[in-house]
Amino acid sequence: xxxxxxxxxxxxxxxxxxxxxxxxxxxxxxxxxxxxxxxxxxxxxxxxxxxxxxxxxxxxxxxxxxxxxxxxxxxxxxxxxxxxxxxxxxxxxxxxxxxxxxxxxxxxxxxxxxxxxxxxxxxxxxxxxxxxxxxxxxxxxxxxxxxxxxxxxxxxxxxxxxxxxxxxxxxxxxxxxxxxxxxxxxxxxxxxxxxxxxxxxxxxxxxxxxxxxxxxxxxxxxxxxxxxxxxxxxxxxxxxxxxxxxxxxxxxxxxxxxxxxxxxxxxxxxxxxxxxxxxxxxxxxxxxxxxxxxxxxxxxxxxxxxxxxxxxxxxxx
Amino acid sequence: xxxxxxxxxxxxxxxxxxxxxxxxxxxxxxxxxxxxxxxxxxxxxxxxxxxxxxxxxxxxxxxxxxxxxxxxxxxxxxxxxxxxxxxxxxxxxxxxxxxxxxxxxxxxxxxxxxxxxxxxxxxxxxxxxxxxxxxxxxxxxxxxxxxxxxxxxxxxxxxxxxxxxxxxxxxxxxxxxxxxxxxxxxxxxxxxxxxxxxxxxxxxxxxxxxxxxxxxxxxxxxxxxxxxxxxxxxxxxxxxxxxxxxxxxxxxxxxxxxxxxxxxxxxxxxxxxxxxxxxxxxxxxxxxxxxxxxxxxxxxxxxxxxxxxxxxxxxxx
Numbered sequence: 011x012x013x014x015x016x017x018x019x020x021x022x023x024x025x026x027x028x029x030x031x032x033x034x035x036x037x038x039x040x041x042x043x044x045x046x047x048x049x050x051x052x053x054x055x056x057x058x059x060x061x062x063x064x065x066x067x068x069x070x071x072x073x074x075x076x077x078x079x080x081x082x083x084x085x086x087x088x089x090x091x092x093x094x095x096x097x098x099x100x101x102x103x104x105x106x107x108x109x110x111x112x113x114x115x116x117x118x119x120x121x122x123x124x125x126x127x128x129x130x131x132x133x134x135x136x137x138x139x140x141x142x143x144x145x146x147x148x149x150x151x152x153x154x155x156x157x158x159x160x161x162x163x164x165x166x167x168x169x170x171x172x173x174x175x176x177x178x179x180x181x182x183x184x185x186x187x188x189x190x191x192x193x194x195x196x197x198x199x200x201x202x203x204x205x206x207x208x209x210x211x212x213x214x215x216x217x218x219x220x221x222x223x224x225x226x227x228x229x230x231x232x233x234x235x236x237x238x239x240x241x242x243x244x245x246x247x248x249x250x251x252x253x254x255x256x257x258x259x260x261x262x263x264x265x266x267x268x269x270x271x272x273x274x275x276x277x278x279x280x281x282x283x284x285x286x287x288x289x290x291x292x293x294x295x296x297x298x299x300x301x302x303x304x305x306x307x308x309x310x311x312x313x314x315x316x317x318x319x320x321x322x323x324x325x326x327x
Numbered sequence: 328x329x330x331x332x333x334x335x336x337x338x339x340x341x342x343x344x345x346x347x348x349x350x351x352x353x354x355x356x357x358x359x360x361x362x363x364x365x366x367x368x369x370x371x372x373x374x375x376x377x378x379x380x381x382x383x384x385x386x387x388x389x390x391x392x393x394x395x396x397x398x399x400x401x402x403x404x405x406x407x408x409x410x411x412x413x414x415x416x417x418x419x420x421x422x423x424x425x426x427x428x429x430x431x432x433x434x435x436x437x438x439x440x441x442x443x444x445x446x447x448x449x450x451x452x453x454x455x456x457x458x459x460x461x462x463x464x465x466x467x468x469x470x471x472x473x474x475x476x477x478x479x480x481x482x483x484x485x486x487x488x489x490x491x492x493x494x495x496x497x498x499x500x501x502x503x504x505x506x507x508x509x510x511x512x513x514x515x516x517x518x519x520x521x522x523x524x525x526x527x528x529x530x531x532x533x534x535x536x537x538x539x540x541x542x543x544x545x546x547x548x549x550x551x552x553x554x555x556x557x558x559x560x561x562x563x564x565x566x567x568x569x570x571x572x573x574x575x576x577x578x579x580x581x582x583x584x585x586x587x588x589x590x591x592x593x594x595x596x597x598x599x600x601x602x603x604x605x606x607x608x609x610x611x612x613x614x615x616x617x618x619x620x621x622x623x624x625x626x627x628x629x630x631x632x633x634x635x636x637x638x639x640x641x642x643x644x
Contacts, residue, residue: 049514052500107449109445129426132427140491140492141491143487146483158476159476159477163464170461175370176367179457187366
């Protein structure tokens with residue numbers, strides 16, 4: 011049976027719209043409503059401003075897609091999807107601060123520190139990180155259906171590792187130290203594996219962790235998911251570097267050519283444009299190979315993971 | 328039986344020295360060794376600098392004391408103690424940044440951003456928060472004896488709530504907005520209940536959560552611990568405000584009179600010095616009353632919690 015015959019009705023766009031509606035609604039519900047606590051209104055507004063109405067939500071979509079592939083708990087996946095997005099959102103808020111990238115615009119809007127001040131941006135980022143872990147650990151009598159303790163703990167473990175020293179924060183530190191330096195291929199790969207790869211891979215693994223039994227937990231399936239997560243994390247960055255030189259700023263939604271202007275090492279500066287484009291396609295093939303392994307292990311529902319990989323590698327912005 | 332007869336040999340100083348030796352050793356082991364990852368050495372050094380060799384470690388001691396009171400798992404408590412301290416440490420690093428309090432010295436050493444730069448201080452704080460949740464969720468085959476999943480999830484939930492929007496980060500935001508304002512007593516209490524109280528109370532409750540069965544889980548015991556935690560959190564801040572006007576900077580280890588100079592609302596500015604001192608003693612009595620309730624509920628091992636409350640209220644720095 012050909013892949014196209016398995017999922018005749020799957021449409022990534024329709025699927026994404028449905029998933030994103032759930033994610034946006036959940037984020038709006040879970041990222042504090044300032045009305046609850048008037049003294050905290052300022053912080054609450056900054057947190058909501060940082061999170062709502064923005065971004066491609068690639069990480070939440072990966073969580074939901076991976077959860078579908080393993081037939082996991084949709085309620086658990088929604089919390090995981092939002093938690094991962096909060097970590098991503100907080101990292102952007104802190105990244106934009108004057109002591110880091112000093113960006114004043116993001117997604118066409120003033121960055122959080124421009125809109126709310128640096129101190130509020132710092133605290134909003136800090137509070138968003140804490141909220142991510144709070145979302146993953148609802149009290150067992152919470153009405154949106156309990157996530158069992160083992161899943162809660164497992165999700166927290168994966169997210170903490172992906173966000174921290176040997177994950178996103180570590181990658182940012184390497185990135186910071188690398189400006190103006192000549193990194194070799196292995197150093198560039200390591201930096202991105204941590205800076206963006208860790209959280210993208212965690213999105214896949216956390217989505218899959220929303221099933222705690224059945225084939226999802228087999229070593230073969232876990233390995234296939236890890237390979238998919240590694241490849242998609244890397245592909246994301248390679249394509250980002252390609253678009254930085256090929257897309258114009260209007261399509262990209264941010265300043266094109268910025269990496270080169272800042273003398274940041276990129277896949278394109280290291281490998282050249284054509285080789286980077288070839289590399290991105292190879293990585294797409296790696297994700298498809300991993301999905302074939304999932305199917306062979308009895309998990310045929312891989313269309314969303316396939317669609318996201320294709321979209322991510324062949325996107326124009 | 329009088330309280331003094333129950334614990335004839337208890338010496339807070341000896342007990343603290345023993346506990347702190349374990350905590351310091353664990354922090355040094357768990358807060359990343361840069362040797363593991365050369366590219367991450369800079370971030371690792373900043374994280375260790377922020378955490379090791381400093382502070383009274385009041386929060387870890389409260390965790391350990393509460394765990395003793397409920398005869399909980401010492402291994403779980405050690406992780407909880409270190410996790411709470413990492414949250415405290417990260418908050419100080421971010422608090423000291425130029426966009427917040429702009430402090431250049433802490434505990435007699437240059438602050439993290441002075442020693443490592445603002446960007447590294449920001450990232451070190453972010454990574455320390457993630458590490459706190461990583462410490463609470465060891466893989467179940469970890470050699471230092473597993474903490475069961477229910478305890479892991481429960482500890483994460485309490486720490487995330489205490490650190491976030493309706494906890495420490497929220498309190499800092501209120502504090503930030505309150506400089507130069509006239510707060511009334513209820514607003515001042517609310518600010519401190521969040522800013523410092525939430526994490527101190529969480530220390531008590533997390534220590535107690537290291538026992539998942541027996542009398543520790545009864546409603547009466549949980550209420551008594553919460554009351555103790557509330558009172559000790561508040562007492563800590565009242566005494567801090569008192570010392571800001573009565574102690575000299577050398578004894579205090581930080582600049583005395585700073586609150587008044589910055590026109591920050593304090594218990595002393597609101598109530599006066601004598602009333603603040605009386606209030607601190609009342610709060611001490613509340614902690615002792617709560618401990619009597621614990622004892623009545625069949626948990627007699629309260630001497631460390633008692634000693635810490637007394638030390639905290641009657642400290643000179």
